[in-house]
Amino acid sequence: MSFTFTGRRAATALATVAFLVPLAACGDDGGDKKPAAAATTSPAASGAPASADLTVLAASSLTDVFKTAGAAYESFHPGTKVTFxxxxxxxxxxxxxxxxxxxxxxxADTKTMDGLASDTGTPAVIAKNRLVIATGEGNPDKVDNLKDLAxxxxxxxxxxxxxxxxxxxxxxxxxxxxxxxPVSEEPNVRAVLSKVELGEADAGIVYKxxxxTAPDKVDAIEIPDAQNAIAQYPAATLKTSKNAEAAAAFVTWLSGPEAQKILQDAGFQKP
Structure with a gap:
C-alpha cells in the first residue's frame, strides 16, 4: 500500500523528516549502547575532579586501615592518587x-582537631575506637586488668x-x-605496640x-566499658589545600558506605 502527500500534509512530513535526521546523526553506531547522559557515575559527574594528587595527614592508629581505604578510593576515582x-x-x-x-x-581525638579550627574545614567524626591492654603473646605475666599495671x-x-x-x-x-x-612514654600508639611486640615492655595500653594488627605477637586484654574511654576520629579538609574540591570529596567518602565497611572490618566502631 502507498500513500501520496499533497499540500500542507506534504510540507509537514518533510519538516518532520528534516528534524529527525540531525537527531539520528547524533546517535552512536551500535544502536543498543547506553546514551552518554547515563554515564553519571564518573568522578567529574559526581562533583569530584577527574584526577588529583592528595596528601592526607592521619593518626598512626589508622596506618593499616587507611592503606586499604586509600587503594579502594583510588579504584573508585581513576586518576586520583592518595598519599598518607x-x-x-x-x-x-x-x-x-x-x-x-x-x-x-x-x-585520633576531637580535642586536637578542635585546636586547629582556623586551619580546617568543618570536621566530621568517621570512626570510634576503644582501649585494650596489650601484652606479650600468651600473656606470660598474667595481666588481667588495669590494676595489674601498677x-x-x-x-x-x-x-x-x-x-x-x-x-x-x-x-x-x-x-x-x-x-x-611507665618505663617509657612514646610519641604514638604504634610505638607503644612495637615495644610490647619486641619484648621491651611487658604491657602497654593501645587501641583495640x-x-x-599483631595477633601473633601480642594478646589484647579487654578493659570493661565502665572503665574504658572511647576515641573519636574526626576528618577535615585543610584550608591551605591546593586541591580543595578533591580533598572535600575524599573526606566525604570516608563517611560513606564503602569506607565505613573498610573501617568496621578493621575493628573500628561506627561514628
Missing part, C-alpha cells in the same frame, strides 16, 4: 601549624600524655585511682584496632 603521612595526632597538628603541604587531616615488677609502656591514646590512658587510670609508672 602517619604520625601522632599532636605531631600532625604541629605540621599543620607549620604549613606542611597537605589536603586533609584525620586525628605492679612495680611489670615493665609498662604508655603513650605520652600529649598524645591522644596517652591522654585516654591517663584518663582511665586516674578514674580508677591506679598509679602506673592496633592490637588486632
Amino acid at each position: 603521612s602517619f604520625a601522632g595526632s599532636q605531631e600532625l597538628a604541629a605540621q599543620v601549624k607549620q604549613g606542611a603541604p597537605a589536603d586533609a587531616l584525620v586525628t 605492679d612495680p615488677k611489670l615493665k609498662v609502656v604508655l603513650a605520652a600524655p600529649e598524645v591522644p591514646v596517652g591522654r585516654y590512658s591517663k584518663q582511665v587510670l586516674d578514674a580508677q585511682k591506679i598509679d602506673v609508672k 584496632t592496633d592490637a588486632e
Whole structure:
C-alpha cells in the first residue's frame, strides 16, 4: 500500500523528516549502547575532579586501615592518587601549624582537631575506637586488668600524655585511682605496640584496632566499658589545600558506605 502527500500534509512530513535526521546523526553506531547522559557515575559527574594528587595527614592508629581505604578510593576515582603521612595526632597538628603541604587531616581525638579550627574545614567524626591492654603473646605475666599495671615488677609502656591514646590512658587510670609508672612514654600508639611486640615492655595500653594488627605477637586484654574511654576520629579538609574540591570529596567518602565497611572490618566502631 502507498500513500501520496499533497499540500500542507506534504510540507509537514518533510519538516518532520528534516528534524529527525540531525537527531539520528547524533546517535552512536551500535544502536543498543547506553546514551552518554547515563554515564553519571564518573568522578567529574559526581562533583569530584577527574584526577588529583592528595596528601592526607592521619593518626598512626589508622596506618593499616587507611592503606586499604586509600587503594579502594583510588579504584573508585581513576586518576586520583592518595598519599598518607602517619604520625601522632599532636605531631600532625604541629605540621599543620607549620604549613606542611597537605589536603586533609584525620586525628585520633576531637580535642586536637578542635585546636586547629582556623586551619580546617568543618570536621566530621568517621570512626570510634576503644582501649585494650596489650601484652606479650600468651600473656606470660598474667595481666588481667588495669590494676595489674601498677605492679612495680611489670615493665609498662604508655603513650605520652600529649598524645591522644596517652591522654585516654591517663584518663582511665586516674578514674580508677591506679598509679602506673611507665618505663617509657612514646610519641604514638604504634610505638607503644612495637615495644610490647619486641619484648621491651611487658604491657602497654593501645587501641583495640592496633592490637588486632599483631595477633601473633601480642594478646589484647579487654578493659570493661565502665572503665574504658572511647576515641573519636574526626576528618577535615585543610584550608591551605591546593586541591580543595578533591580533598572535600575524599573526606566525604570516608563517611560513606564503602569506607565505613573498610573501617568496621578493621575493628573500628561506627561514628
